[in-house]
Amino acid sequence: MRFVAIGDSFTEGVGDVLPDGRERGWADLAAQGWADAAGHPIQYANLAIRGKLAWPIVEQQLEPALALRPTHLSFNGGGNDMLRPRTDLEHIADAFSRVLRRCDEEGVTMIMLSGANPSGQLPMGSLVQRRGDLLSEAVLRRVENRPDVIRALNWPDRELAQGAYWSEDRLHMNAAGHHRVAARVIHALGFAPPETWWAPSERGGKGPSGIAYYRQHVGPWVRRRVTRTSSGDGRGAKYPTWVERVPSGSLGAS
Numbered sequence: 360m361r362f363v364a365i366g367d368s369f370t371e372g373v374g375d376v377l378p379d380g381r382e383r384g385w386a387d388l389a390a391q392g393w394a395d396a397a398g399h400p401i402q403y404a405n406l407a408i409r410g411k412l413a414w415p416i417v418e419q420q421l422e423p424a425l426a427l428r429p430t431h432l433s434f435n436g437g438g439n440d441m442l443r444p445r446t447d448l449e450h451i452a453d454a455f456s457r458v459l460r461r462c463d464e465e466g467v468t469m470i471m472l473s474g475a476n477p478s479g480q481l482p483m484g485s486l487v488q489r490r491g492d493l494l495s496e497a498v499l500r501r502v503e504n505r506p507d508v509i510r511a512l513n514w515p516d517r518e519l520a521q522g523a524y525w526s527e528d529r530l531h532m533n534a535a536g537h538h539r540v541a542a543r544v545i546h547a548l549g550f551a552p553p554e555t556w557w558a559p560s561e562r563g564g565k566g567p568s569g570i571a572y573y574r575q576h577v578g579p580w581v582r583r584r585v586t587r588t589s590s591g592d593g594r595g596a597k598y599p600t601w602v603e604r605v606p607s608g609s610l611g612a613s
Contacts, residue, residue: 361402361601362390362470363429365420365458366436368409369474371597374531383534386433388541388556394604396550401604404429406596413437413454420596421458425465427601431509433470433544434458437498441490448490452497459501459508470544471502473514475536480522480529511543518558527566535559 364370364386372384390403404427406420413436424432437451455471462469473495478484495514502508513519516539522529524536532540535558542556 360393360397360399360431361404361427361429362393362431362433363404363424363427364407364433365416365424366407366434366472367411367416367439368407368531369435369438370405370407370433370472371409372405372407372537373409374526374528375534375537383537385532385537385540385544388538389544390604391607392541392545392552392556393548393550394606396545396548396552398606400606402429402601403598403604404596404601405598408594408596410439411436412440413451417454417457421461423599425461425467428465429467431468431470432458432462433472433511435472435474437494438474441487441494446490448494448497451494452501455498456501459505468507468509470509470511470547471498472511472540472544473498475513475516475524475532475540476520477525477530479520480525509547511540511547513540513543516543529566 368374370384370386372382372387375383375385377383386405386407387403390401394401404424406424407416408420411419416434416436421434434455436454437448440446440451441448459469459471461467474491476488476491478488478491481487491514495512502510518524519532519536519539524532524539526533538556538559542552545552545556
């Protein structure tokens with residue numbers, strides 16, 4: 360199997376920080392979990408870059424991903440779009456249609472993910488919730504007659520929406536959140552993930568609140584919007600070519 364992931368910070372793995380400072384994330388976990396569950400090596404690539412909008416993901420990452428000749432391609436996008444005013448949700452959903460069409464043309468199985476729901480922790484969370492609900496509905500309409508599309512739907516997961524699964528910025532999942540998403544992907548592929556991945560014992564605590572939260576996390580986000588910059592500017596893909604994940608001998612390895 361050859362699994363390539365495209366997307367934004369959700370797929371890059373932002374928030375799941377290892378002791379050495381590297382960021383792992385659900386896609387890394389799922390690749391290893393897939394190899395463990397299947398009992399054979401998985402070739403894995405990850406072209407996701409934080410800060411990307413849905414259509415730039417498609418325009419910049421899709422063809423390089425397909426050029427690797429994968430058997431499976433995962434796609435998620437739209438989280439950054441939803442935070443911007445006057446977002447055309449139907450246009451975002453069209454990006455999923457484009458990815459599916461190209462996967463069909465290349466004989467690749469699409470793994471479609473919806474993002475996790477951060478609205479319970481965010482300022483103006485009700486607006487994010489409403490937009491996320493509408494985007495999820497629009498995307499699902501585009502694949503409703505496609506049982507061959509592998510679905511890992513995280514937006515409706517009320518457990519994953521709880522604060523214990525989120526990092527201090529409240530926008531990105533922590534290690535517990537990424538493990539839960541990886542478990543859903545492994546399950547969607549037809550395997551049984553480690554039970555501990557669904558609800559890891561170590562979860563995040565509360566980060567800064569009040570003025571400290573706005574200064575540390577909201578302020579930098581606003582500055583990027585004003586200056587039309589992105590947290591992904593100048594960054595390259597984490598794994599632009601194949602890396603091999605071999606069975607670890609322990610399905611519960613993390």
